[in-house]
Amino acid sequence: MIQIVTDSTAYFERAEMEKYGLKIVPLSVNFENTVSDEGFPGEFDEFFNRLAVSKDFPTTSQPSAGAFAEVYKKAIEEGKEVITITLTAKLSGTYNSAITAAALVDQSKVTVVDSETTAANLKELVMMALELSNNGLSRNEIVNILESQKKRMGVNLTVGTLEYLKKGGRLSNTGALIGNLLNIKPIIALKDGKLVPVGKVRGRKNAIEKISEGIPQEVKTISICHIFALEEATEIKEYFIDKYPSATINLEVLGPVIGAHLGPKALGVLYSY
Structure with a gap:
């Protein structure tokens, strides 16, 4: 079995995450002296309403390696391999955190893919990985298909x-x-x-x-x-x-x-x- 992991910029709804058995590791937002997880679609209105009137400008942070490692460890304990698909490494350190986390657990069981994209395209790659996994493809086969598709x-x-x-x-x-x-x-x-x-x-x-x-x-x-x-x-x-x-x-x-x-x-x- 393969556990598919992504980050919050894929913008899956909470119900979708539970339906597909996804693990989503959130990025965080520092805004008006408060740091919080990005959250899920349906939960963004308050943030953007505040942004429209605030003089403060938000900063964002990638998840820690520990946050990914915790997800990996649990999946491996359940007998699963892991494919993690992150937003583009050139906009965020999320990919590097996910790579570091693999070294903290068992690199032979984890593959991290830099999607080179984000948002709906990242979501589409995750959905593709889920479908391929459900169809019985191996971790390497799935990763090779993702690496090809992300260029299109x-x-x-x-x-x-x-x-x-x-x-x-x-x-x-x-x-x-x-x-x-x-x-x-x-x-x-x-x-x-x-x-x-x-x-x-x-x-x-x-x-x-x-x-x-x-x-x-x-x-x-x-x-x-x-x-x-x-x-x-x-x-x-x-x-x-x-x-x-x-x-x-x-x-x-x-x-x-x-x-x-x-x-x-x-x-x-x-x-x-």
Whole structure:
């Protein structure tokens, strides 16, 4: 048997975690002098409501190696092997914590995969691992498939306001001021595990159209991820249903660890092919 482990940025709901027998090791958020686990979808509203009015800017922390080791030890005691799939190592130390933890228990029983992505794409890789495990594939076979599939994924993000990119040090005060005045919407992609700016346009509609240009026609899954933008995300979903009729289109939420740097009304289009 194989225990699948991931981190909280996969944004599984609590009920999903229990249904699939997942182990989720949370990242934490330090905000307004309080440190707390990121939590699960359905539990994010309070954080983002506070973020919208607070002068404080959150910081985030990866789980400790000990938190992963505790999960590994229990799984191994139950006679299981372990596959851990984490968010991209270039945005967080979570992958390194998971690797360190394997050395603390039994490295021969644990494999850690750097997904080079996060959010809905990370969730999709975890679901793939669960299905492959249920179909009887070995740990090495599953990991090889995951390593191949993660190269066939994309992430593009845009924001409702430039304020949070400014607070996070990714944009100057002047750039944020001018950009907000001109309704400039940056397009940020996750490439090779790193966030990089890939363009900017005027207006949200143009941003979504620009993002859609980069989605391959053979796309299989598209996830529209949002922060407090359900109505707009639903409209975008309808747009993609018409444009990519053979793809599965999902709506997902982003939590505090990812969302703190983007702010309320942020939108992400994540896809796999």
